[in-house]
Amino acid sequence: MPLEIVTVPCLSDNYAYLANDPATGATMVVDVPEAAAILNALAEREWHASHILITHHHDDHIAGVRALAAATGARVIGAAADAHRLPHLDEAVAPGDTIRIGMFEGRVIDVSGHTIGHVAYYFPDAGAVFTADSLMALGCGRVFEGTPAMMWDSLSRLAALPPETLVYSGHEYAQSNARFALTIEPDNPALISRANAIAEARNAGRPTVPTTLSHELATNPFLRANLPGVKELIGMPGASDAEAFAEIRGRKDRF
Template sequence: MLQIHQVPVLSDNYVYLVHDPEDGMTAAVDPAESEPVAEALAARGWSLTHILLTHHHHDHVGGVAALKAASGCTVVGARADAGRLPGLDHPVADGDTVTLGRATAQVLAVPGHTRGHIAYWFDAESALFCGDTLFVLGCGRMFEGTPEEFWGSLSRLRDLPDSTRVYCAHEYTAANARFALSVEPDNPELVAWAGEIDDLRRRGLSTVPSLLGREKLANPFLRADRPALASAVGLAGAAPVEVFAEVRRRKDRF
């Protein structure tokens, strides 16, 4: 139903254009810059009707003002972060839905990276726009949340179907793979995937989206309740949130 186009911006960000070809509605997810987004819209003959924001950081909202001024689009974002989201028209909270043409996204509250972070899950399209909460083989830094909040958010995303395509907001995958291998060097799924990632990046190709089913097998931040991961970080038998916090600390120092 939806057409999804990835727009590389800044040094390693991705903006996503989400388009319903039947009624012409188009959303930009986390527009860090305006010009590349406007150029991508013009190249496809699409008109911007919505902006979907996952959180308030500048590398996700930097293009909002210019795009809204040019298009008159509706800006959607977290009610909990209303004071930090530019141009917000439609505040949403966990459990709300956002309609884009014939498609509907469920709003998921996923705090941890920031306290008001949300994700948009288009169930029928198997598409998850998760900002900086979940990356390919990684997760965002824990700037405002607690380990309990962040692990709860990641566990919630992990519960989505394996077929879910993960549209995260950064091309951090090669570095994430190197870190993941330092934690679980004998994970066969991870080893195989890391080789594919190296090949994609050598050819200048994106590693995003990934499949959530694959993330569940290889992303250490989704595996904190797996005995093999706990043992690998010296915390056999520890609570999953303790394991997650330790993995996050190691990544911060990596």
């Protein structure tokens, strides 16, 4: 039976995720911007949170962790490297570690750059990766604590996952990200089509996540910084991949 994943809008533009294993009833929550929205979503489905997975320490991802853990008794899991900035962890994990939610095994991936100690959670049997503020739909997180080279390495790790992987990111930024992406590759037909689909989805009030890694590889300028054609378009034909990524990230910061 597949892992059933539900997108929960929180705050103004955040997403949390519920993932339920029907075979065991185990339910994980990935990030908790606020507890009330998640408790309501759990109650609607008659699911009980057994695990809370934290991706990084920013308040819009952890503000509701203590309240949700107190209400449900869920086991809180987060990165050992970030533990000093997270709510109390029942399990501190490191990149390469595995975690089990019911019948599903997940792998912890280091995606530092946006913050140091940011992790993603990849569940191969579910074909899903929870990336929060690392890889996003048509974008990536701003580099606050790491370096552009560090962020490029993190995105490269995610880009190496199977292309059919579903990417569950932490915010609804796709429409603004699409506008920026078109300044980098204005003639990319896949990007033009995707930008139109995103506009249609947002006009209808639908979320743009999850996306697929294959869509990101075809349209996301931050994952395409290694391509000679993209380097030509940004005027850096001889640049390293990390240098090209840094230029694109800088342009997005000023966009």
